[in-house]
Amino acid sequence: MGMLGGKEWIVILLFVLLLFGGKKIPELMRGLGSGLNEFKKASKDDTKPTEGDTTSEKKEN
Numbered sequence: 001m002g003m004l005g006g007k008e009w010i011v012i013l014l015f016v017l018l019l020f021g022g023k024k025i026p027e028l029m030r031g032l033g034s035g036l037n038e039f040k041k042a043s044k045d046d047t048k049p050t051e052g053d054t055t056s057e058k059k060e061n
Contacts, residue, residue, distance in 0.1 A: 020028065
């Protein structure tokens with residue numbers, strides 16, 4: 001099974017257009033975009049140590 005070609009993408013896009021209608025697609029894309037932004041924000045926040053974490057470690061030692 002290989003990568004999707006141009007014809008396959010066109011068929012998928014037409015199917016989505018028929019399934020959801022032209023008015024719902026912008027709403028779906030906005031929701032998808034905001035979900036991706038929240039995911040990126042959460043993943044950035046997860047990698048940075050917070051002040052509460054570092055002070056609690058100092059108190060335990």
